[in-house]
Structures are given as structure tokens and as C-alpha cells.
Amino acid sequence: MKRSYAFIGCGGVGGYYGACLQKAGFDVHFLVRSDYRFIKDNGLRVDSVRGGFTLRSVQVYATPENMPACDVTIVAVKATSNHLLPAILTHTVKKNGTVILLQNGMGQEELLARTVPAECILGGQAFLCSRKLGPGHIEHQDYGALTFAQFTPDGSPGGGTERMRDAADDFRSAGLEVNLKDDLQAARWRKLVWNVPFNGLTVILNSDTRQIMRFPQTRRLVEQLMVEIASASAAWNKPIERAFVDLMMDDTDRMIPYSPSMKLDFDNQREMEIEAIYGVPMRRAEQKNVAVPLIKMMHAQLSFLDSRHSSTASGKA
Amino acid sequence: MKRSYAFIGCGGVGGYYGACLQKAGFDVHFLVRSDYRFIKDNGLRVDSVRGGFTLRSVQVYATPENMPACDVTIVAVKATSNHLLPAILTHTVKKNGTVILLQNGMGQEELLARTVPAECILGGQAFLCSRKLGPGHIEHQDYGALTFAQFTPDGSPGGGTERMRDAADDFRSAGLEVNLKDDLQAARWRKLVWNVPFNGLTVILNSDTRQIMRFPQTRRLVEQLMVEIASASAAWNKPIERAFVDLMMDDTDRMIPYSPSMKLDFDNQREMEIEAIYGVPMRRAEQKNVAVPLIKMMHAQLSFLDSRHSSTASGKA
Numbered sequence: 001m002k003r004s005y006a007f008i009g010c011g012g013v014g015g016y017y018g019a020c021l022q023k024a025g026f027d028v029h030f031l032v033r034s035d036y037r038f039i040k041d042n043g044l045r046v047d048s049v050r051g052g053f054t055l056r057s058v059q060v061y062a063t064p065e066n067m068p069a070c071d072v073t074i075v076a077v078k079a080t081s082n083h084l085l086p087a088i089l090t091h092t093v094k095k096n097g098t099v100i101l102l103q104n105g106m107g108q109e110e111l112l113a114r115t116v117p118a119e120c121i122l123g124g125q126a127f128l129c130s131r132k133l134g135p136g137h138i139e140h141q142d143y144g145a146l147t148f149a150q151f152t153p154d155g156s157p158g159g160g161t162e163r164m165r166d167a168a169d170d171f172r173s174a175g176l177e178v179n180l181k182d183d184l185q186a187a188r189w190r191k192l193v194w195n196v197p198f199n200g201l202t203v204i205l206n207s208d209t210r211q212i213m214r215f216p217q218t219r220r221l222v223e224q225l226m227v228e229i230a231s232a233s234a235a236w237n238k239p240i241e242r243a244f245v246d247l248m249m250d251d252t253d254r255m256i257p258y259s260p261s262m263k264l265d266f267d268n269q270r271e272m273e274i275e276a277i278y279g280v281p282m283r284r285a286e287q288k289n290v291a292v293p294l295i296k297m298m299h300a301q302l303s304f305l306d307s308r309h310s311s312t313a314s315g316k317a
Numbered sequence: 318m319k320r321s322y323a324f325i326g327c328g329g330v331g332g333y334y335g336a337c338l339q340k341a342g343f344d345v346h347f348l349v350r351s352d353y354r355f356i357k358d359n360g361l362r363v364d365s366v367r368g369g370f371t372l373r374s375v376q377v378y379a380t381p382e383n384m385p386a387c388d389v390t391i392v393a394v395k396a397t398s399n400h401l402l403p404a405i406l407t408h409t410v411k412k413n414g415t416v417i418l419l420q421n422g423m424g425q426e427e428l429l430a431r432t433v434p435a436e437c438i439l440g441g442q443a444f445l446c447s448r449k450l451g452p453g454h455i456e457h458q459d460y461g462a463l464t465f466a467q468f469t470p471d472g473s474p475g476g477g478t479e480r481m482r483d484a485a486d487d488f489r490s491a492g493l494e495v496n497l498k499d500d501l502q503a504a505r506w507r508k509l510v511w512n513v514p515f516n517g518l519t520v521i522l523n524s525d526t527r528q529i530m531r532f533p534q535t536r537r538l539v540e541q542l543m544v545e546i547a548s549a550s551a552a553w554n555k556p557i558e559r560a561f562v563d564l565m566m567d568d569t570d571r572m573i574p575y576s577p578s579m580k581l582d583f584d585n586q587r588e589m590e591i592e593a594i595y596g597v598p599m600r601r602a603e604q605k606n607v608a609v610p611l612i613k614m615m616h617a618q619l620s621f622l623d624s625r626h627s628s629t630a631s632g633k634a
Binding site: 204205207211212215217218220221224293294297299300301303304305307308 | 611
């Protein structure tokens with residue numbers, strides 16, 4: 001029998017992958033916040049560069065209490081909601097069930113491990129350009145590959161586990177590309193090489209990836225930020241070769257002009273994932289005495305902008 | 318007989334000081350760009366924390382050709398217009414007449430010295446919160462002290478010169494505070510201690526001095542930027558003591574929430590003085606192998622924002 005999946009979140013990431021799995025015949029359950037009624041009534045629509053589709057009937061929940069305990073729980077909410085996870089996972093994770101944290105940034109599996117056994121936790125990363133256009137309406141713009149890696153409490157390589165292979169088999173059977181990594185922390189640092197420059201700069205400069213890459217001084221700044229992350233990663237024994245930085249630059253040049261998730265969050269006055277993407281890596285760099293002045297400056301600028309939004313939001317309440 | 322003054326520019330700086338001198342009985346001539354007709358017809362109005370006044374009749378010019386050669390020419394336009402000065406000063410500077418460059422930033426007297434004898438050039442700084450509210454309408458919000466210092470081509474202290482004392486006497490007789498400095502470059506570096514953090518951060522974060530000072534992380538960033546300038550200054554044999562940085566922090570805490578000139582320029586889609594305030598100091602720091610990563614990052618961010626404005630402007634044309 002096919003494995004059951006609980007998706008926590010049905011935005012650009014959870015909505016896309018969950019819909020792909022359901023379309024491939026898996027038993028998928030979505031926990032959503034504001035769009036419950038709409039999805040219950042109308043289902044889930046995916047517009048995709050690979051061809052769109054609509055799921056007329058979706059198993060959707062507004063609260064976790066009635067969700068079934070599933071073989072695999074995919075956490076696809078923003079890291080800023082992670083404090084809500086313990087109460088949710090009690091319901092969705094069956095005994096020895098897998099949890100895949102499909103998030104950006106760093107240091108979040110460590111929080112999860114306080115409530116779920118470490119061996120049940122996979123860290124996942126989505127190399128995906130997608131977004132929620134409206135309730136129950138996902139636009140998949142580009143890419144889509146996933147990586148899974150085993151979490152270990154001490155940050156050492158977790159190797160390949162059966163849990164990783166099982167989940168990968170499922171996603172692949174839904175036509176998705178999955179790459180298994182033996183070192184979660186190394187994978188997290190590598191993803192930050194792209195996330196650190198572009199998430200923050202698109203917010204601070206109110207711009208997109210292409211404009212930033214095409215202006216010589218900000219292009220150089222992107223590269224310097226990438227090099228800061230690579231230095232910090234190396235200090236944690238996860239060396240990142242220079243060629244990888246070059247590859248990220250080239251990939252971005254070839255990408256469509258893109259607004260990363262933090263830009264969309266900021267534009268929609270949602271809280272930004274500043275701690276997961278900037279705060280934790282910055283503190284880990286400093287723990288190893290690696291100077292990351294540019295990341296620190298961005299952290300300060302973003303925190304300021306975030307505080308302005310929060311005060312605006314509370315002013316409206 | 319009282320000395321004659323040509324003011325190049327009639328904005329928040331030139332309009333305020335020029336009006337004060339005219340009110341005190343000096344023969345003052347203003348070269349203005351867009352507000353010629355309005356000022357010719359309506360005069361010049363100053364709203365000031367020290368009590369406002371209106372000058373009904375003002376000697377105002379749209380082009381320099383008909384201006385008289387004056388004893389003192391005050392350059393009170395933005396540094397971004399300095400390429401226009403040679404053609405203007407031909408008309409307004411009498412033989413052995415004084416030119417006072419009342420501008421922010423660094424490296425601008427050096428440009429002027431290509432057309433005016435070095436001994437005739439004073440560098441001036443206005444510690445002034447003021448702005449143009451509309452044509453011929455200046456608001457003086459706070460402060461107002463001036464410093465004058467003798468320019469020297471090699472950056473050595475120019476000492477006190479008669480030219481400085483003469484101009485200072487005139488301004489003082491108009492009720493203005495003037496401080497004479499024997500070292501122009503030292504004075505320029507010291508002014509940058511305040512200008513570098515606040516001009517750029519208020520633009521990048523779309524904020525004012527008080528909000529930036531009250532948020533702990535940006536407050537720390539301000540201090541770090543001040544320290545970068547102090548390090549660069551020290552490398553040029555112009556040491557800035559730590560107590561001066563603390564004083565600038567304290568002064569800003571006591572100031573009314575303020576938008577520096579660069580913020581006003583940005584908000585009004587005018588070119589920003591990026592090279593005078595960031596570019597020149599950054600390159601001088603690097604000439605002495607002083608690392609200024611935060612200033613460089615701001616320079617890149619501001620240049621990007623400026624280029625966006627320029628492309629918008631040309632897009633409209």
C-alpha cells in the first residue's frame with residue numbers, strides 16, 4: 001500500500017509537492033491556515049511550466065486534531081511558524097513516522113528534535129520557483145528538484161537511510177527529481193550560498209534577481225556574500241569549493257527574474273525568515289571566529305525592516 | 318564697505334545662509350535653477366526655529382552671465398552638480414576672490430582647484446538641519462553652525478588664513494556661529510562620521526534618524542560605520558578619538574527625527590551624492606589598505622538604488 005502523507009502548509013512549496021503526490025495516487029492530507037474553506041470547496045489548482053492540473057477533491061484540514069497519523073509528514077510552512085509544530089506533529093506523525101522539514105535556512109531540525117526522535121527527521125530542500133497566486137492556486141514557475149538528508153544531532157553526516165530512500169521513491173514516482181545527500185548540514189550551508197544574497201537584497205533593494213545580477217556593484221556584493229557563507233561553512237568542516245559559488249552565479253544569470261520567498265513575504269507584510277537564513281548562520285560563523293560583516297549588516301537591515309512591518313501590522317490591528 | 322556674496326544654489330543651505338547675510342545688510346546674489354521666476358517675483362521666505370523672516374526683494378539670476386564678480390562665492394549646490402562650476406565661477410569670482418565649497422563629502426575641493434587657485438578655496442561645512450519647502454521657501458529646523466577651513470592641494474593643515482577670518486566675521490555679524498578649523502581634511506573626515514551612516518541608511522531603510530537609532534541592531538550598525546570612517550581617517554593621519562563617535566551618537570539621540578539630504582534627494586528622485594560621501598572616502602580607505610566592508614556594501618546598495626531612479630527618470634523622458 002502506498003504511504004500516506006501529511007503536508008503542513010499548502011503554499012508554493014507544500015501545495016505544489018502535495019498536489020504532485022496526490023496526482024500520483026498517494027493518500028495526501030493538507031493542514032492549511034486561511035484557505036481551508038476555499039480548498040475544501042474548490043480543490044487545488046496547479047499552473048506549471050510542466051503542464052498544469054487541478055485536483056477537484058482534496059483532504060484538507062483547518063486544525064490538526066482530525067488529521068490521521070501519516071507515514072510521512074512534510075513541514076512546508078515558513079520557519080517563523082515552527083513554534084507551532086510540536087502541537088501539530090503529535091497528530092500527524094505515526095509511531096516511527098518520518099518528518100521532512102522542507103525549509104530554508106539552518107538550525108530548524110534542532111528545534112524539531114526536541115519533540116520528534118532525531119532518527120525520524122529528514123532535512124529537505126526544495127530547489128523550486130513557485131508561489132501561491134491565491135487560495136488553492138499554485139503557480140510553479142521553474143525548477144523543482146528536492147534534496148533529502150538524514151538529520152543528526154551533532155551535525156555529522158547521517159549517510160543514506162531507508163527513510164530517505166522510501167520518501168525519494170515516492171516523490172520520484174510522482175515525476176519529481178530527488179537527490180539524496182549524506183550530509184544535511186553541508187547541504188544547508190550550500191543552499192545558503194544562494195539564499196543569503198538574494199533573499200535579503202531583493203527585499204532591501206526592492207528588486208529581483210536579474211536586476212541585482214546585472215548591476216556591477218550589486219553583482220559583486222552577491223559574490224562577496226556567497227564567499228562569506230563559504231568561509232563560515234568551511235570553518236564547520238563543510239568546505240564549499242569556489243566552483244560552486246561560480247555555478248550559483250551562472251545559474252542565477254540563466255534564471256528568469258525571480259523574487260525569492262523573503263521578498264514575497266515582505267511585500268505581503270508577512271514575517272520574514274530572518275533568523276533561519278541570517279541569524280543562525282551568522283552566529284555559527286562567529287562561534288568559529290569567522291567574520292561575516294556583510295551578512296551581519298544585512299541581518300540588521302532586514303530586522304529593522306521586519307520590525308517596521310510588525311509595528312505597522314499591530315498599528316492596524 | 319561690506320563684502321559681496323554670490324550664492325550658487327538657493328536650497329536648504331544656500332537659501333538659509335544667503336538670506337541671513339542679506340538680512341544683515343550684505344550684498345547677496347543668488348544663482349538658482351528652477352525657482353528664478355518665483356523668487357524674482359515673491360522674494361525669499363525663511364521659517365526658522367529662531368524666528369522666521371521674509372526678504373521681499375532678492376537679487377536672483379537664472380544664468381551666471383549677468384552676475385557681478387563677488388568677493389566671496391558660496392557653492393551651495395549638491396556635489397553632483399560640481400561639473401557645472403567652472404563655467405559659473407568665471408563670472409562670480411573676482412580676482413583673488415574667495416570660493417567656499419559648502420558641501421558634504423570629500424574630494425570636491427580637489428576638482429575645484431583645477432579652475433580656481435588653491436589659496437582662494439575654503440572648504441565649508443554646514444551643521445544644519447534645513448530644507449526647501451517650495452520655491453523661495455526655506456525651513457530651518459535645527460542647528461546652523463558653520464566650519465571653514467583653508468584648502469591645501471596636499472591635504473596638509475592649512476592653518477588659519479585671513480580669508481577664513483574675513484568670511485567668519487561676516488557670517489558672525491549675521492548672527493551665525495562659525496568655527497574655524499586648521500585642517501580641512503580632518504574636518505571632512507569628522508563630518509563623514511555622521512554623514513556616512515545616516516545619509517545612506519535612511520535611504521536604504523526608508524526611515525529617519527530616530528527610528529534607526531532606536532532599533533538596537535541598526536544602532537549598532539551606525540556605530541560600526543562610524544568606526545570604519547574613524548579607522549580610514551586615522552590611516553590618513555587624521556585620528557578621530559572614540560569620544561567623538563560617542564558624541565555623534567549622543568547628538569543624534571537628542572536630535573529631532575531627521576531625514577538627511579540624501580534621503581530627501583532620493584525621495585524626490587534626484588541624484589544622490591554617493592561619490593562625495595561614499596565613493597571617495599571608500600577609495601581613500603582602500604588606498605591605505607583599511608578595510609571598510611560596510612561602507613562598500615552601502616555604496617553598492619545606494620548605487621543600485623540610484624541607477625533604478627535614473628532609469629525610471631530616463632524612462633519617463
